[in-house]
Amino acid sequence: MNPRLDLLHPYPFERLRQLLAGANPPAERKPVLLYIGEPQHPAPQLVKDALNAGMGGLARYPLTRGLPELRQAIAQWLQRRYGLSSIDAETEVLPVAGSREALFSIAQAVLDPAEAEALVVCPNPFYQIYEGAALLAGAKPYYVNLTAENGFRTQWHDVPESVWKRTRLVFTCSPNNPTGRVMTLAEWQRLFELSDRHGFVVISDECYSEIYFDESNPPLGALAAARELGREGFPRLVVMGSLSKRSNVPGLRSGFAAGDRKVLDRFALYRTYHGAAVSNTVQLGSVAAWKDEAHVVENRRLYREKFATFYERVNPVLPLSRPEAAFYYWVQVPGGDDQAFTRELYAATNVTVLPGSFLSRDAHGVNPGRGFVRLALVSTVEETVEAAARIAEFAACRRSSPSSIA
Numbered sequence: 001m002n003p004r005l006d007l008l009h010p011y012p013f014e015r016l017r018q019l020l021a022g023a024n025p026p027a028e029r030k031p032v033l034l035y036i037g038e039p040q041h042p043a044p045q046l047v048k049d050a051l052n053a054g055m056g057g058l059a060r061y062p063l064t065r066g067l068p069e070l071r072q073a074i075a076q077w078l079q080r081r082y083g084l085s086s087i088d089a090e091t092e093v094l095p096v097a098g099s100r101e102a103l104f105s106i107a108q109a110v111l112d113p114a115e116a117e118a119l120v121v122c123p124n125p126f127y128q129i130y131e132g133a134a135l136l137a138g139a140k141p142y143y144v145n146l147t148a149e150n151g152f153r154t155q156w157h158d159v160p161e162s163v164w165k166r167t168r169l170v171f172t173c174s175p176n177n178p179t180g181r182v183m184t185l186a187e188w189q190r191l192f193e194l195s196d197r198h199g200f201v202v203i204s205d206e207c208y209s210e211i212y213f214d215e216s217n218p219p220l221g222a223l224a225a226a227r228e229l230g231r232e233g234f235p236r237l238v239v240m241g242s243l244s245k246r247s248n249v250p251g252l253r254s255g256f257a258a259g260d261r262k263v264l265d266r267f268a269l270y271r272t273y274h275g276a277a278v279s280n281t282v283q284l285g286s287v288a289a290w291k292d293e294a295h296v297v298e299n300r301r302l303y304r305e306k307f308a309t310f311y312e313r314v315n316p317v318l319p320l321s322r323p324e325a326a327f328y329y330w331v332q333v334p335g336g337d338d339q340a341f342t343r344e345l346y347a348a349t350n351v352t353v354l355p356g357s358f359l360s361r362d363a364h365g366v367n368p369g370r371g372f373v374r375l376a377l378v379s380t381v382e383e384t385v386e387a388a389a390r391i392a393e394f395a396a397c398r399r400s401s402p403s404s405i406a
Helices: 003-007 012-020 045-053 055-059 068-082 099-110 128-136 161-166 185-198 222-228 261-274 280-291 294-314 338-349 381-400
Strands: 093-096 119-124 140-145 167-173 201-205 237-242 255-259 328-332 372-376
Touching: 003 128, 012 338, 045 055, 045 280, 055 280, 068 093, 068 222, 068 255, 068 280, 093 099, 093 261, 099 128, 099 167, 099 201, 099 237, 099 255, 099 261, 119 128, 119 161, 128 140, 161 167, 161 185, 167 185, 185 201, 185 222, 222 237, 222 255, 237 261, 255 261, 294 381, 338 372, 338 381
Parallel strands: 119 140, 119 167, 167 201, 201 237
Antiparallel strands: 093 255, 237 255, 328 372
16 A cells, blocks of 8 residues: 555544544534535536536546537636736646546646655645645645734745755645635735745635625736736646536536646646546536626625624624635634633533634644634525524633633
8 A cells, every 4th residue: 555645644533533422412403514615505406407517428528628519618707807908728727526526636746756845835734636636646735824913824934945956846726724814915925926936836726716795806816927027838837626616516526737838737637637637528617617706706705794693693703804715704702722722612612613723734833723723604595594603602602601611
C-alpha cells in the first residue's frame, strides 16, 4: 500500500462524529445540520430537463476534454462574469468532475514526486483536500495563517523567502472557506509577482464565487485580477469553479478548470489516464446551468434573507461578523473551546456545527481555527430561523453561566 496514505489526517466530519458520540440531544427537536457546506436549495428545473433530454449521452464514452458546447458555455460565462475580452474554449477551459476532484488531481499532475523538499502553500484554516493532495503527491504543506488579528488576509509577505524557493504550488480559496473573505487585487498582484519570480503554479479554488450579498459587487476572481494586471494567457494560473454551490447541484459533480493552457494541457494528459471524464449527460445538464443566471440570482436572494435573519436573532448574544461572500458564518465562541461549544450546543439543541480547529493545523505557534465554529447556512429559510432561535437561546444561557464551556 502507498505509505503516504498514513500521512493523511482524519477528515473533519469523521472527527465531528467522534466528538459527538455519546451526546444525547433532545429527541423532540428536529436535527438541524449546519456543519456541512452542502446546498439544500432545490436544483433548477432547467438542469433536470436538460439531463432528461440528454440521456442518450449515456450510450457514449465521454471525452477527457469534454463536449465542445460545454467548453464554449463555460468560456462564455467566464467572459460575462469576469469581463474577459476572450478565453479560448479549446485550450483554456477543461470540464472536471466537480472542483474537489480537480483540486486533488491537479496536484498530482503539477508536482514531481521525486522532489522530496517541494512545498505546497495553502491557507490555514483550509479545505482539507489541499493538504491531502500535497501529501499524496510527495510534497509538504506550508500553512499561511488566517487570523482575526490580520483580518483573515493571506499575508504573503510573512512567508520566508526560503519557503518560496521550495514552493511548487499555491492553493488559494476566494471567497474563502470558512472565513468568507475575498482576496483583493493587491493580494493577487503580490502572489502573481511571487509566482513570476519562483515559477510556482497558483490554483484558485473559487467554488463559492457566486454566493455573495451585493448584486452590484460580485467578488473579484483570479482571472479578472490577471486581466486587470495585464497578464495575458494567465501564466501559471488555473481557476477551479463548480456548479455545486452556484446552481444547487452538488450531486451533479460538474465544474471546470480554466487558465494557463500549458498547465491545462498537462492536466488533460494526466486526466486521460486518471479516468475522470464527465458523463455526456451531466455535461449537457451543465450547459443549461452555465447559460442561465436567473436561478443563481434567486439563490443569492435566499442566502441574503437567511444571513440577515440569522444575524438579527443571534448577534445580540453571540457576536457575528458578516462574511463578504460564501455561505458560512465563522464565529468566535465564548470560552475559546470550539470543541466543547460544539458538543454542548448539539447536546442542548440538536444543532450541529463544525469546530474551527477541525479545519486548521497548528502552525507558527497557533491554531487559527481554535476558538471558532463554522456555521453553514445551507438549509431552508424556515430551518435557518429555527437554528438561529436555538443557538441564541443556548448562547444566552451559556453567557449567564460561562463556566460550562470555559
